[in-house]
Amino acid sequence: MLEFDIAKLSCGHCVRAVTEAVQELDPSARIEADLQSKHVRIDTQADTARVVAALTAAGYPPAAG
Numbered sequence: 001m002l003e004f005d006i007a008k009l010s011c012g013h014c015v016r017a018v019t020e021a022v023q024e025l026d027p028s029a030r031i032e033a034d035l036q037s038k039h040v041r042i043d044t045q046a047d048t049a050r051v052v053a054a055l056t057a058a059g060y061p062p063a064a065g
């Protein structure tokens with residue numbers, strides 16, 4: 001389980017973009033996002049560095065959370 005804070009996460013569109021970015025790496029990944037706290041939990045076997053890179057490329061740079 002990876003956990004991040006994503007400051008730019010502000011609406012359902014953002015959640016979908018983040019979900020798609022992660023699922024490109026790991027189609028079976030599960031993502032829970034809380035828009036209030038901007039906290040994201042990602043259940044995936046994908047490498048953490050690759051997840052961070054994919055989120056950053058999608059415009060949602062994550063911080064350790």
Ligand SMILES: [Cu+2]
Nearest residue numbers: 010011013014
């Ligand atoms: Cu949004």
